[in-house]
Amino acid sequence: MPTITAFKNSPDRGRGQARDMRVRWALEEVGQSYDVRLVSFEQMKRPAHRALHPFGQIPTFEDGDLALFESGAIVLHIAERHDGLLPTEPNTRSRAIAWMFAALSTLEPPIVELAMAMLFERDKSWYAERLPMLQDRVRVRLGELSRHLGDADWLDGAFSAGDLMMVTVLRRLNTSGLLDEYPEIAAYVARGEARPAFRRAFDAQLAVFNAASRS
Numbered sequence: 169m170p171t172i173t174a175f176k177n178s179p180d181r182g183r184g185q186a187r188d189m190r191v192r193w194a195l196e197e198v199g200q201s202y203d204v205r206l207v208s209f210e211q212m213k214r215p216a217h218r219a220l221h222p223f224g225q226i227p228t229f230e231d232g233d234l235a236l237f238e239s240g241a242i243v244l245h246i247a248e249r250h251d252g253l254l255p256t257e258p259n260t261r262s263r264a265i266a267w268m269f270a271a272l273s274t275l276e277p278p279i280v281e282l283a284m285a286m287l288f289e290r291d292k293s294w295y296a297e298r299l300p301m302l303q304d305r306v307r308v309r310l311g312e313l314s315r316h317l318g319d320a321d322w323l324d325g326a327f328s329a330g331d332l333m334m335v336t337v338l339r340r341l342n343t344s345g346l347l348d349e350y351p352e353i354a355a356y357v358a359r360g361e362a363r364p365a366f367r368r369a370f371d372a373q374l375a376v377f378n379a380a381s382r383s
Contacts, residue, residue: 169201169202169203170195170200170202170203170229170230170231171202171203171204171205171229171230171231172188172191172192172195172202172203172204172205172227172228172229172230172242173188173204173205173206173207173217173220173221173226173227173228174186174188174192174204174205174206174207174226174227174373174376175188175206175207175209175226175376176206176207176208176211176376176380177208177209177377177380178373178376178377178380180377181377182373182374182377182378183342184339184369184370184373184374185336185339185340186226186373187225187226187227187239187336188204188226188227188239188373189336189369189370189373190227190239190240190242190243190332190333190336191227191229191239191242191243191246192369192372192373193332193336193365193366193369194242194243194246194247194253194329194332195246195369196364196365196366196368196369197252197253197332197363197365198246198247198250198251198252198253199250199252200246200250204372204376206376207226212224212225212226219235220235220237221237222237223237225237227239227242229242229245240268240269240272240333243268243329243332243333244265244268244329247328247329253328253329253332254328254329255325255326255328260324260325263324263330264323264324264328264329264330265329265330266330267323267324267328267329267330267331267333267334268329268330268333270330270334271330271333271334271336271337272333272337274309275309275313275334275337275338276337276340278302278305278306278309279306279309279337279338279340279341280340281302281305282302282303282305282306282341282344283340283341283344285298285299285302286299286344303344303346306341306344306346307346307349310346310347310349310350310353311350313334313350313353314350314352314353317352317353317356318352319352321356321359322356322359327363331360332360335356335357335360335361335366338353338356338357339357339361342357
C-alpha cells in the first residue's frame with residue numbers, strides 16, 4: 169500500500185488546498201488504499217525527508233522501491249497504473265495529460281502569485297497598485313479556459329486527471345471572488361468538488377487539521 173506525506177499542521181486551515189489533496193483525490197478516484205505520514209515543517213527540512221523530496225516540501229509518494237515527489241508527477245503515475253483517470257484511446261489520453269500540464273504550468277503560476285500577494289503583501293505600500301494587475305493576469309487565463317469549456321461538463325469528454333489537476337488549481341481562487349465572474353468555471357469546480365472521491369479526500373485532509381487543532 170503506498171504511503172504519502174502531508175502537513176501535520178496545514179497552513180490552509182483545512183480548506184483542502186495543500187497539494188497532498190491532489191494525490192489523495194487521485195487515489196480515491198481509482199480506489200487505491202493508502203497510508204499517510206504526517207510531517208512537521210521542521211521534519212520537512214531534515215535529511216530523511218529531503219531524500220524523498222529535494223526541496224523539502226509535500227507531498228511525497230512511496231510504493232515499494234519507488235519514491236516520487238511533485239504532485240503532478242505523482243498523480244500521473246497513479247493515473248497511468250490504474251483505470252479511471254486517463255482515457256484508453258491514445259490521442260484522448262495525450263490530451264488529458266496535456267491538460268494536467270496546462271493546470272500546473274499555465275493556470276497555477278498566476279493564481280499562486282495572486283494568492284501569495286493577498287496573504288503576505290496587504291500591508292505593503294505597493295499592494296493596492298499591484299493587486300489589480302495580478303487579478304487581471306488571472307482573468308486572462310480564466311477567460312481562455314471559460315471559452316474552451318463552454319457548456320461542457322469536463323475539459324475533454326469524460327472526467328480525467330486533467331480535470332482533477334485543474335479543479336485543485338482553480339479552488340485556490342475560492343475566496344478571491346474571481347470565480348464568480350466566470351459562471352461556467354464556477355460550475356465546473358463545483359462538479360469536481362461534488363465527486364464522491366473528492367469528498368472522501370477532502371474529509372480525510374480536514375480530519376488531520378481538526379485533530380491538530382484539538383491537540
